[in-house]
Amino acid sequence: MKDILFDFISKYVLLTDEEKNAIASSDIFRSVKKGTTLLKEGQKSKDSYFILKGCIRTYYVMDGEEKTTAFYTEMEALTPPCVINKTPSDYFVSCVEDTVLTVSDSDMEAAINSKFPKFEIMCRVMSEELLAKQRMDFDEFKTSSPEQRYLNLLQSRPDLIQRVPQHQLASYLGIKPQSLSRLRARILEKKN
Amino acid sequence: MKDILFDFISKYVLLTDEEKNAIASSDIFRSVKKGTTLLKEGQKSKDSYFILKGCIRTYYVMDGEEKTTAFYTEMEALTPPCVINKTPSDYFVSCVEDTVLTVSDSDMEAAINSKFPKFEIMCRVMSEELLAKQRMDFDEFKTSSPEQRYLNLLQSRPDLIQRVPQHQLASYLGIKPQSLSRLRARILEKKN
C-alpha cells in the first residue's frame, strides 16, 4: 500500500532509501470505514489527506441540505482551505467508501520541508499543477451546460458515476437530483 | 509602481536591498494598451503575469463566441495552465483596460528559485493560498444560482461590475448577456 504513495512521489522527486524509511515508519496511514467523517464544519484542523484506496468527498450543509462539491479518489490529495487559512472549516469531509489514506499534519509537513528542501520543491510543483488543473475544471464548468458537464464527466471520470450516489453527483454537477435523473433519461432517448 | 510589487512580496518574504535591486533592474515591467492580446489560443508560452494597475481577462473562443472565465486586477497574478503543462494555450489573455504588469518567464523564475530558496518558499505558499481561494470560489459557483452569483460578485468585487463590459461579465457568471440584463432588472424590481 505504501508503494502507491512512493510511486506518486517519484513523479516529482527521487527519494533516497533513508527518506523512504522516514516516511514508512511515520504514523500517517489510516483505514477508515465508509461514512466516517474526517472533518466537520466549524472545526479547526491542520490535516491534509492523500487517498491510497477508496473515495472521500467534501460537502457543505446549506438550509439542511448537503451540497457535495468535490470527490477525491486514488492518488489524489486534499488540503482543505481551513488548513491554509487557519480558520474553522466551511465544509465537511467524509468517506464515500471504505478508504485507506494518509493523514499529515501541516506542522509536520513544515518540519519535513525545512529539513528536506526536496519536499518544498515537490509541494510547490504539485500546488502549481493542481492550481492549473482546477482552473481548467472551473473554466469547463462555467462554459458548459449541466448536460455537457455530465457527458464530460462520463468521459473523464467514468468510475465516479458508478461508485458515487446520484444525489451527491447531482450537486457536484451543480444541479438537483431530480434534474440529473431527467437529464440522463433525455440522453438515453437521444441515443435511440 | 515597483513598490506595489514589493508590498505584495513583503506579505510572503522579506527582501534584502540586494534582492530588491535585482528585481528592480530586471526588465519585466510592461505597459500595455486596452485591447492588447498577451496570449493567443494555440500559442506556447512561458510567461506569467502580475497586475500592478489595470485589468486583464482570460477567454475561450467557442463556436465563434467569446467565453470569459476570469479577470485579474491589481495585486493578482496569473500563470496560464499552458505554462505549467507545457502545452499550447487553450485560451486567450487580453487587456480589458490600459494595464501595467510584470511579465516573467518560467525559466527565469526557475533560475531565481534555485538561487534564492526564499522565492521557492514564497511560490509554494502563494500557490497553496491561490488553490484554496480558487477552490472556495468554485464551490460557491457550484452551489449558487446565477442570480446569487451576481449578488455575491456585487459584494466581493463591486469594481468589476463597473469596469468590465456586461457581455464579458455574463460568461464569467456562466450565463448569456440577455440573461444578465434580465436578472438585473429582476433584482431592481424586487428592491421596490
Add this chain to the structure above:
DNA sequence: CGTATTTCTTAACTTAAGTGAACGAGTTAC
C-alpha cells in the same frame, strides 16, 4: 424476516435561462 430508511425515478407545475430578433445609444471608420 419484515419494517424503516435511503435512494432513485417519474410526473405535473413553476420559474428562470437559452434563443432569435429588434431597437436605440454610443463608438468607430471612412
Add this chain to the structure above:
DNA sequence: GTAACTCGTTCACTTAAGTTAAGAAATACG
C-alpha cells in the same frame, strides 16, 4: 457626416432546471 459596428436592453418564444409530491427499488436494521 453618415454608414457600420458594438453594446446593452427588451420581447416573445422555447427549453431546461427548480419544486413539490408520490411511488418503486434497494439497503439497513432490529
